[in-house]
Amino acid sequence: MQQPTRIAPSILSADFAKLGEEVRAVDAAGADYIHVDVMDGHFVPNLTIGPAVVKALRPHSKKVFDVHLMISPVDPYLEEFANAGADIITAHPEAGAHTHRTIQEIKRLGKKAGVSLNPATHPSAVDYLLGDVDLILVMSVNPGFGGQKFIRSQLEKLRVLRQRIDQLDRPIDLEVDGGINIDTAPEAIAAGADVLVAGTATFAGGAGQYAANIAKLRGDD
Numbered sequence: 001m002q003q004p005t006r007i008a009p010s011i012l013s014a015d016f017a018k019l020g021e022e023v024r025a026v027d028a029a030g031a032d033y034i035h036v037d038v039m040d041g042h043f044v045p046n047l048t049i050g051p052a053v054v055k056a057l058r059p060h061s062k063k064v065f066d067v068h069l070m071i072s073p074v075d076p077y078l079e080e081f082a083n084a085g086a087d088i089i090t091a092h093p094e095a096g097a098h099t100h101r102t103i104q105e106i107k108r109l110g111k112k113a114g115v116s117l118n119p120a121t122h123p124s125a126v127d128y129l130l131g132d133v134d135l136i137l138v139m140s141v142n143p144g145f146g147g148q149k150f151i152r153s154q155l156e157k158l159r160v161l162r163q164r165i166d167q168l169d170r171p172i173d174l175e176v177d178g179g180i181n182i183d184t185a186p187e188a189i190a191a192g193a194d195v196l197v198a199g200t201a202t203f204a205g206g207a208g209q210y211a212a213n214i215a216k217l218r219g220d221d
Contacts, residue, residue: 001166003194006032007214008066008175011057012048012146013199019053023060026202029210030218033066033088035177035197037146038081043072043095044144051077051084058085066135066195068116068177070143071095075102082109090114090137093125103132114175118143119151123160130168136161138193141178146199150179155191162192185217 009031014022023034036054041047054067067086071077074095081089089106093099093115106113114135115126119142126136138157141148158176165172176188177197185196202213 002162002192003171003173005189005193005218006173006195007202007217008033008035008195008197009202009210009214010035010037010146010177010197010199012037013203015203020057020060022203022207023057025207026210026214027061027063029207030214031063031202031210033064033195034061035199036065036067036086038067038069038071039144040071043092044070046144051080054081054084054086064088066090066114066175066197068114068137068197069095070116075105078102078105079109082106082111086111088112088114088135090116090135092116092118093121094118099125100129100132103129107132114173116143116177117157119154123157123164126161126164130164130172131170133172135173135175135195136165137175137177137197139178140176140180140184140188143178148179150181150184154178155187158188158191158193165192180217182216186219189219 009026039048064087072095103113112134116137140154175195176193180198181201
């Protein structure tokens with residue numbers, strides 16, 4: 001069953017000069033998760049942050065730290081991010097030779113495990129993982145940069161995954177990331193997404209606007 005809509009602001013769009021303050025601000029504004037995009041300049045064409053930044057941010061919020069690892073190989077870094085304070089760790093099937101092993105290692109570390117599907121990755125990539133994962137992340141842009149345009153073909157992928165999740169008797173977050181704004185958010189929710197990652201749309205207008213931005217994305221007004 002589709003769960004209530006939750007908003008996960010991506011700190012990739014925050015002001016990095018005052019990152020702790022930004023995390024506190026979106027927490028106070030009603031964010032459900034804090035989404036942390038980790039990029040290595042290899043798996044994706046950009047370089048962002050590592051576990052030291054996650055650890056530094058952890059005292060600034062008690063909300064779920066939703067850490068999306070866009071790095072390859074991913075397995076050698078799982079423990080570092082777990083120890084830094086990640087609550088959910090999400091990896092890509094293409095980022096390691098054995099996705100099931102990656103998921104099992106995340107669980108062994110005491111964290112929730114997610115798998116992320118790039119726009120060209122078929123939904124069947126999660127067929128034999130549904131009994132183990134806690135989150136499926138559908139990338140509605142090609143990963144690597146914020147501010148990209150929503151790829152509409154991913155709505156059908158969300159619908160397919162929603163059906164598969166609903167056939168199971170366990171809660172799995174169906175998350176979508178990329179090009180989410182007040183126009184695309186309702187479409188993503190209608191297609192089955194229940195966690196929306198939004199960077200630009202959340203952080204637009206400064207801290208005084210964050211609560212209104214989050215409410216609009218959630219559909220509260």
